[in-house]
Amino acid sequence: MGLAVTTSTAAPIMRRSGVLAAGVSKTYGAVRALDGVDFSVSSGEVHALLGANGAGKSTLLKVITGAVEPDDDSLVTINGEVLYPGRGLGVRSPREMGLRVLHQEAPLLEDLTVAENIGLAHGFALSAGMISRRRMREHADQLLAEYDVEIASGCQVRTLSGAERASLGLAITLGHVGDGPRTLILDEATAMLSTAEGDRFLTRVRHAANQGASVVFVTHRLHEVEMIADRVTVLRGGRLVHTGQTSDIDREGLVRSMIGSDRLDLGVAPARTRVVEGEQVLEVSDLVADGVDHVSLSVRAGEVVGLSGRTSSGASRLAALIGGAQRWSSGEMRQFGRKVKPGSRAAIARGCAYLPADRLGLSGDPRLSLADNMVLPRTSEYWGRLELEKRDVLGALGDLSVEPSEPWRPLAALSGGNQQRVLLGKWLLTEPRLLVLEEPTFGVDVHAADIINRRIRDLADAGRAVLVASGDADQLLAVCSRVLIMRDGRIVDELSGARINREELNLAHN
Numbered sequence: 001m002g003l004a005v006t007t008s009t010a011a012p013i014m015r016r017s018g019v020l021a022a023g024v025s026k027t028y029g030a031v032r033a034l035d036g037v038d039f040s041v042s043s044g045e046v047h048a049l050l051g052a053n054g055a056g057k058s059t060l061l062k063v064i065t066g067a068v069e070p071d072d073d074s075l076v077t078i079n080g081e082v083l084y085p086g087r088g089l090g091v092r093s094p095r096e097m098g099l100r101v102l103h104q105e106a107p108l109l110e111d112l113t114v115a116e117n118i119g120l121a122h123g124f125a126l127s128a129g130m131i132s133r134r135r136m137r138e139h140a141d142q143l144l145a146e147y148d149v150e151i152a153s154g155c156q157v158r159t160l161s162g163a164e165r166a167s168l169g170l171a172i173t174l175g176h177v178g179d180g181p182r183t184l185i186l187d188e189a190t191a192m193l194s195t196a197e198g199d200r201f202l203t204r205v206r207h208a209a210n211q212g213a214s215v216v217f218v219t220h221r222l223h224e225v226e227m228i229a230d231r232v233t234v235l236r237g238g239r240l241v242h243t244g245q246t247s248d249i250d251r252e253g254l255v256r257s258m259i260g261s262d263r264l265d266l267g268v269a270p271a272r273t274r275v276v277e278g279e280q281v282l283e284v285s286d287l288v289a290d291g292v293d294h295v296s297l298s299v300r301a302g303e304v305v306g307l308s309g310r311t312s313s314g315a316s317r318l319a320a321l322i323g324g325a326q327r328w329s330s331g332e333m334r335q336f337g338r339k340v341k342p343g344s345r346a347a348i349a350r351g352c353a354y355l356p357a358d359r360l361g362l363s364g365d366p367r368l369s370l371a372d373n374m375v376l377p378r379t380s381e382y383w384g385r386l387e388l389e390k391r392d393v394l395g396a397l398g399d400l401s402v403e404p405s406e407p408w409r410p411l412a413a414l415s416g417g418n419q420q421r422v423l424l425g426k427w428l429l430t431e432p433r434l435l436v437l438e439e440p441t442f443g444v445d446v447h448a449a450d451i452i453n454r455r456i457r458d459l460a461d462a463g464r465a466v467l468v469a470s471g472d473a474d475q476l477l478a479v480c481s482r483v484l485i486m487r488d489g490r491i492v493d494e495l496s497g498a499r500i501n502r503e504e505l506n507l508a509h510n
Helices: 007-014 057-064 114-122 133-146 162-174 195-210 222-228 251-259 315-322 359-363 370-382 386-399 416-428 446-461 473-479 502-508
Strands: 018-028 031-042 046-050 075-078 099-102 183-187 214-218 231-236 239-245 280-289 292-300 304-308 330-335 352-355 434-438 465-469 482-487 490-496
Touching: 018 057, 018 214, 031 046, 031 057, 031 214, 031 231, 046 057, 046 195, 046 222, 046 251, 057 075, 057 183, 057 214, 099 162, 114 133, 114 162, 133 162, 162 183, 162 195, 183 195, 195 214, 195 222, 195 473, 195 502, 214 222, 222 251, 231 251, 239 251, 251 446, 280 315, 280 465, 292 315, 292 465, 292 490, 304 315, 304 446, 304 473, 315 352, 315 434, 315 465, 352 416, 359 416, 370 386, 370 416, 386 416, 416 434, 416 446, 434 446, 446 465, 446 473, 465 473, 473 502, 490 502
Parallel strands: 031 239, 046 214, 046 231, 099 183, 183 214, 304 465, 304 482, 352 434, 434 465
Antiparallel strands: 018 031, 018 075, 231 239, 280 292, 280 330, 482 490
C-alpha cells in the first residue's frame, strides 16, 4: 500500500530537492504495472532502483519523467515541484524542473558529428551572430578529454559503436551537472561499457552527488550498486519488495529480492584449468581491418574464449569480422579448416553464427513475431512446414526460459532479457559449430544473464566453440576459459586459469 501523503505532511517533503514518488500506481487494462510504489531520492544521494526485467522499473521512470500518467492518488514531485502528467499551458516540464535522463541508448542524431551533438545539448558558442565551429570543436574536445572518451569530435555519430555512443551520452549528460540540473536519472547508462570504463564514469556520478545532485540509478550490474549507491530499492511484479541502505543488504539478498527465490548460483564459472583438446575451429592469422591491427588467434571446439578491452580496443570489430559482418583488408582466416573470404555471407552455411550487441538494430526486428525472428536464418527450410517451425521454436523458447513463450507475439512486446534470449535462440536453431557473441548479457537482469551463461557453458561442454566479446567482467568471469585482452586493435595479453579475475580484467581495461 502506498504512503498516505496529506497536505500537511507533503509540504515539507516537497520543499526538498530530488524526487518523491508516493503511492504511485499504474494500471493498463487488467494489468497492474505499478501497485502503490513509494520511491524517493534526496539531494546528494545516489538511490539504486533494481528489479528483474518486467518488474516495473521502466514504468516508474516513465511516471517520474512525465511520459506516462499514473493512476489517481499518485504523487510525484521533482526538486520540490509537483509534476502533473498531462500538464497544461504554463506548467513546467520535468526538464525545466532540473531533471536530466539518460537511457541505455543515448538520444544522438546519426547524421551529425560528435561535436554537433554536444553543441545541441550544451548550446553553441556564437561569433558575429553565427555558430563558431572552431569553438564548438574546442568545447567538444575538452569535454571528451575530461571524461576520457576516445573518439574524434569530427566523426559522424553513425560511425560509432554502441559502447562509443554510450560513452558520449554519459559525457554529455554529466557535463550538464555544473550548469544546473539537480536530478539525474541513469537508466542502464553504463551497460555497453567495459566494467572498468563504467566504474570510471560512476566516480564522476558519485562526484555529482557529492556536489548536491540527486541520482536515480538503474543497473543490472550489482557491483555498481555496491560501489556508489547510498540506498537501494527493489521492485518485483510492480510492487516494492525492499528499500534500505545499501550497506544493510548483501548481493545474495538483492538477488533473492529481485527474483523471489534462490534459483541462481552467483559466480558459477567453468573449470578454467581444464585442457581443451578439441579440433581447431577458428584460426586467424595477421588480420588487418579498420580498428584491427595484425591480429592472430585460435579457438578450439569446447572452448569459451573472451575478447575484451576498452571501448576503442577493437574487440567488437574483431567479433564482427569473425562473424562475417565486416570485411578485412589483409591477413587470413580459417574456420573448420577452410579458408574464409573477407566479408563472406556464407557464415551460416559454414556453421558460424554471430549475435551483435545491438539486438534490435542489427539482430532482430521488433515488429516481427518471435517465430519469424527465430527462423529468419533458415527460412527456406521452414517454408510450408509450420508444424516443424512451431516445434523447433517452442523448443528453443522453452530451453531458454523465455516468458511469455508465445511464438506469434511481437518481439517488441518482450522485456530486454527475453528479447536477448529469443535472438540467441534464433542462432542456436542453426546448430552452429562456432558461435560469436557480442555482449550477450547486455542490459538483462541477473536471472536472464544466468540462463544465457549456463547455455553458453552447455554449448562448450557439447563441443561447440564460443567466442564472447565483452567488456563486462561478470560476463567473462562466468563463462570464459581464456580471455584475450585487446588494446588499439591488437591482442596485448592472454588471461587464463587463476589470472581470470576481476582485478586482472580491470587492470587490462585501464
